[in-house]
Amino acid sequence: MIDTEALRTQPELTGGHVVLTQLDETYFETAWKALQEPETIRLTGTHTRFTPEQIRTWLAGRTGLDDRADYAIVRKEDRAHVGDLALTDIDKDNRSASFRIALNGPEFFGKGYGTEATRLLLDYAFDVVGLHRVSLEVFDYNPRAQRAYEKAGFVREGLQREALWWDGEWHDVVTMAILKTDPRP
Template structure:
């Protein structure tokens, strides 16, 4: 049985590289700027560009959502926003939820920030919320993200063929999931 208060009470989670804090109105400007980045939009398959007002409304509304968890990713070394993540589509009956993460610019990739953010939120999902399964979709061309997800215990479960049409080309999406046991084994392999 899941603990829905763990979705309602927005946590702050701290690792060596990142701090995850509740996504809020104070993040709206940097969140908006991130949505303008062409590479971020390609990696997330986001065709529509938000307006500044839509970004403000989105960030300001996250604290009121009791059915999902939206967190800003803060680089601890620089103290700046580098992206955001969500646990959403929570299925309490099956102890499952979807996951998504977006780093805001290419300069923040390859440093382990996304991997640590994913580890922190998976630990919270399994230990505090009581989930058994966390799943995601990632485009097959996003090899860096796929490697990071695998390092956190995600396993490829399937392929959605031609799921994304981007600049005239079609791309597959992979469905990946981490069960609590997969995540714990990945943590043991990493010496944590």
């Protein structure tokens, strides 16, 4: 059974170097800046160009939901907003969800923030919310993310051939998932 109250109240999750806290409109400035960062856009495959008002409205609507969890990733030492991650598309009957993460720019890549945040969210998803399966999609041109997901326990399950058109060429989408019963390093 899914604990929808845990989703609605979304507790703060603390690790050694990052804290996951409710994503909301207070993160507008850094979220907006990240949406202008070319490498973040490429790694997330985002074709849409958002307006500031769209982002403000979306961020304001993140709290109190019982069908997803949206977290800001903040660096523990100074509370700098380094990215965000989410459990989305929660299927209560099958106790499954999709996962996504984006760091706010190259200055935050390769420092372990994403890996630690992913592990914190998976512990919450399986041990608190009651999910059985969490899946994700990652583009073939992002092997660094694929390695990070594997370090967190995700297993490659498949390939969607030529599913993304980016910069004039087709790219594959790798599908990965982790089950509650899988080892979590």
